[in-house]
Amino acid sequence: MKIATYNVNGVNGRLPVLLRWLEATAPDIVCLQELKSPNEKFPVKAINDAGYNALWHGQKQWNGVAILSRNIEINEVGRGLAGDEEDEQSRYIEALVGDILIACIYLPNGNPAPGPKFDYKLKWFERLQDRAAELLALDTPVILAGDFNVMPTELDVYKPERWEKDALFRPEVRNAFKKLVDQGWTDAIRKLYPNAKIYTFYDYFRNAYQRDAGLRIDHFLLSPHLRDNLVAAGVDREVRGWEKTSDHIPVWINLTE
């Protein structure tokens, strides 16, 4: 079974690219982030026509997450994270897809740091840690997938020294990611490729893609049940070269049934 995550950066503006990628790579389950679409404008018909069921949690203009599945029943478990009644940003949705619980995550960017946006990011990370701990206790196979907006280590940044003070790479954020993983999660890409330079994001300008000046910020975290089912993982790097493409690259894993 192939599962993918893709920050589309606008699901409507990027619909041709999304459909082309779905057709070309045929993942069974897909997590999408940055829909930038209110719920009523989510392109459900086009996605259904492409053979996918969909659950989505959008909002006007920004954020937004969705989970798609092909030939697998999908049932929503919940949306949003507990712990902040004021939080109205659509960044989290959870669904049972077949036997696997999928959490689709769009973690806040957090820049500029320090500041209220950075504080919000750290708080959000704590709320995610709380939910992740609950999920581990369920004794269900769980996948946390999405745009975590953190480069976990120096290996995940083209030029680490330039990012030291950035909200995606500050020690507090790297520590938060490490603390999450240390609950018992497996970083799928790093389990299979502990030392490879693998990026999932390239800026639109400064020829970042051509220079390979990238970041690894989109991740798959697997619960212990799935650890030994992981047989392959990778990124669809060529998609970043397509016309009208997102600045992120799809990431995928393959699990044995």
Add this chain to the structure above:
DNA sequence: ATGCCGTGGAAACCACGA
């Protein structure tokens, strides 16, 4: 070193992203 690009929404510029 830097939103230099790109999206969406509202208004013909702005907020936001990483």
